[in-house]
Amino acid sequence: MFPDDLYYTEDHEWIRDEGSEYVVGITSYAVEQLGDITYVELPELGADVIRGETVATVESVKAASDVYSPVGGHICEVNDFLESRPELVNEDPYGEGWFFKLDSVRVSELNKLMKADAYEAYIKSLEK
Amino acid sequence: MQLIFELSKKGRRGVQIDPLDVPDVSPPSHLCRHTDLRLPEVTELDVVRHFTRLSRRNFGVDTNFYPLGSCTMKYNPKVMDRIAAEPGFAQLHPHLSSCPAFLKECQGALALIYHLERLLAEIGGMDAVTLQPIAGAHGELTGTLLIAAYHKDKRNEKDLVLVPDSAHGTNPASAAIAGFKVVEVPSAPDGTLDREAFRAALTERVAAVMLTCPNTHGLFEPAVQQIAEMAHAVDALMYYDGANLNAIVGRCRPGDLGFDVMHFNLHKTFATPHGMGGPGAGPVGVNEKLAPYLPGPRVTKTEEGYELSEPIKSIGKIAPFFGNFLVAVRAYAYIRMLGAEGLEAVSANAVLNANYVLSRLREYFPPAFQGNCMHECVLSAVPFLQHGVKALDFAKALLDKGFHAPTVYFPLTVKESLMIEPTETESRDTLDAFCDAMIELARDASESPEKLHAAPTTTPVGRLDEVRAARELNCIYPA
Numbered sequence: 048m049f050p051d052d053l054y055y056t057e058d059h060e061w062i063r064d065e066g067s068e069y070v071v072g073i074t075s076y077a078v079e080q081l082g083d084i085t086y087v088e089l090p091e092l093g094a095d096v097i098r099g100e101t102v103a104t105v106e107s108v109k110a111a112s113d114v115y116s117p118v119g120g121h122i123c124e125v126n127d128f129l130e131s132r133p134e135l136v137n138e139d140p141y142g143e144g145w146f147f148k149l150d151s152v153r154v155s156e157l158n159k160l161m162k163a164d165a166y167e168a169y170i171k172s173l174e175k
Numbered sequence: 176m177q178l179i180f181e182l183s184k185k186g187r188r189g190v191q192i193d194p195l196d197v198p199d200v201s202p203p204s205h206l207c208r209h210t211d212l213r214l215p216e217v218t219e220l221d222v223v224r225h226f227t228r229l230s231r232r233n234f235g236v237d238t239n240f241y242p243l244g245s246c247t248m249k250y251n252p253k254v255m256d257r258i259a260a261e262p263g264f265a266q267l268h269p270h271l272s273s274c275p276a277f278l279k280e281c282q283g284a285l286a287l288i289y290h291l292e293r294l295l296a297e298i299g300g301m302d303a304v305t306l307q308p309i310a311g312a313h314g315e316l317t318g319t320l321l322i323a324a325y326h327k328d329k330r331n332e333k334d335l336v337l338v339p340d341s342a343h344g345t346n347p348a349s350a351a352i353a354g355f356k357v358v359e360v361p362s363a364p365d366g367t368l369d370r371e372a373f374r375a376a377l378t379e380r381v382a383a384v385m386l387t388c389p390n391t392h393g394l395f396e397p398a399v400q401q402i403a404e405m406a407h408a409v410d411a412l413m414y415y416d417g418a419n420l421n422a423i424v425g426r427c428r429p430g431d432l433g434f435d436v437m438h439f440n441l442h443k444t445f446a447t448p449h450g451m452g453g454p455g456a457g458p459v460g461v462n463e464k465l466a467p468y469l470p471g472p473r474v475t476k477t478e479e480g481y482e483l484s485e486p487i488k489s490i491g492k493i494a495p496f497f498g499n500f501l502v503a504v505r506a507y508a509y510i511r512m513l514g515a516e517g518l519e520a521v522s523a524n525a526v527l528n529a530n531y532v533l534s535r536l537r538e539y540f541p542p543a544f545q546g547n548c549m550h551e552c553v554l555s556a557v558p559f560l561q562h563g564v565k566a567l568d569f570a571k572a573l574l575d576k577g578f579h580a581p582t583v584y585f586p587l588t589v590k591e592s593l594m595i596e597p598t599e600t601e602s603r604d605t606l607d608a609f610c611d612a613m614i615e616l617a618r619d620a621s622e623s624p625e626k627l628h629a630a631p632t633t634t635p636v637g638r639l640d641e642v643r644a645a646r647e648l649n650c651i652y653p654a
Contacts, residue, residue, distance in 0.1 A: 109584040
């Protein structure tokens with residue numbers, strides 16, 4: 048149900064190790080809960096962020112929600128396409144709908160995140 | 176239906192301007208516009224027909240039941256409009272009060288401001304009230320600015336405001352604009368504030384706690400007095416969001432519960448027009464801790480009559496003149512008309528009506544929380560997801576049944592939420608008709624979900640593309 052190569056947070060962000068960089072987005076579960084996304088506010092390029100810091104905002108027809116950084120690091124790239132095409136998050140949350148990339152990541156913090164099976168169990172506990 | 180711009184024909188006029196009877200002046204060219212104003216050119220009859228047609232498409236509390244949760248869409252008695260239209264109120268020049276020589280010309284209006292402030296202070300258990308804020312969220316901003324001024328004056332170094340996850344989005348927004356960082360406190364499974372999480376979040380850095388009580392789950396916070404004591408122990412102030420005051424008005428006073436500052440929504444609790452028909456008004460009440468910082472001018476009563484004074488530590492003006500004065504006139508009339516017993520009956524019937532709806536609908540739409548509710552109930556449409564029917568589909572289908580939709584997808588803590596607030600002004604017949612419609616829709620949702628997906632079919636426009644409207648917002652009529 049959720050891609051195996053990602054780490055997940057309880058706030059429904061995902062993060063993918065791409066060698067020198069880490070890519071961050073929001074999960075298909077978050078997208079399903081939010082409904083059609085109408086606006087994405089991206090983090091500032093070059094900012095240093097800590098784990099759990101509010102770095103982006105996503106607005107849908109239902110609600111506006113904060114997006115938190117899953118780990119500490121340095122924002123080295125943001126997905127500018129989302130500003131004009133927020134629907135990419137709905138269409139492809141793990142691909143073209145990515146939010147930002149981090150480098151200088153605190154790798155030890157990755158161990159605090161969930162793998163796909165643990166995240167799936169966490170979602171099941173929320174659905175009860 | 177055509178826009179008024181589409182009715183425009185070059186040269187048509189609805190007014191005839193009198194010949195110039197004062198000396199002609201020509202402002203310097205750089206101050207003049209050099210393109211057409213592009214106003215619609217129409218006759219008086221075109222204008223009358225256009226807006227009469229528009230008004231007939233309006234869906235309001237004067238035409239239909241309007242159970243929009245957390246908005247308190249109660250009936251606005253027409254006598255209040257008549258009183259507000261009295262020339263002594265309606266045609267008063269607002270600058271009369273700015274000039275000491277003319278203060279005697281507006282004593283009646285100042286007396287009304289003075290007495291309404293006193294009445295609201297009594298209702299809220301507060302020491303002083305300002306009528307300046309012109310909306311609920313504006314009241315919140317005023318309240319959080321007063322809190323900031325209080326801590327600054329005491330040289331308290333505080334930068335956090337605690338807000339429950341069930342709060343209206345305006346609470347964190349107001350706190351943030353006043354310069355605070357917002358810390359969200361989760362709800363417990365029973366829908367009230369998670370007290371352990373609150374205890375953990377409450378530090379010396381906390382400037383204020385913003386609570387809505389009853390909260391947006393329609394539940395009274397049972398621990399509100401302990402919460403206030405804990406907050407006061409670290410000199411954090413308690414803010415009462417008056418959005419749900421209709422549930423307790425006349426029975427229990429926020430000041431007695433331990434709140435230091437609150438706003439009143441005159442357009443909710445006190446029956447003045449609401450929504451786009453407003454304007455609104457969000458007076459703020461404070462206890463003696465915050466009274467020195469209130470916006471000025473303040474109306475004071477002396478032996479010579481009503482006068483104006485400026486509090487030395489005031490945060491300054493937050494709206495022109497005295498806020499939306501004619502809204503205040505309506506609220507004053509409402510309170511005087513009902514009296515203390517009448518206000519008690521308001522909250523009693525508001526709570527009774529919400530529980531009546533809850534008890535009739537609970538077997539079809541599971542309530543988000545156990546037990547009785549206060550003035551509104553939060554139900555869930557989750558059981559119908561298996562048929563592909565969402566809360567939004569119920570909202571649209573209700574329009575075809577002649578009812579305004581309840582609030583949907585709020586509070587955010589409840590999935591597929593339907594938040595129903597009937598208010599005290601609805602009869603049992605209306606409540607039954609609404610519940611019958613909801614039960615019928617619940618049956619349709621299971622047996623023929625396509626009916627709900629197609630709704631609404633009886634409104635001037637059908638299902639709108641809300642996503643496109645939000646993504647491609649464009650309010651400008653093209654040239």
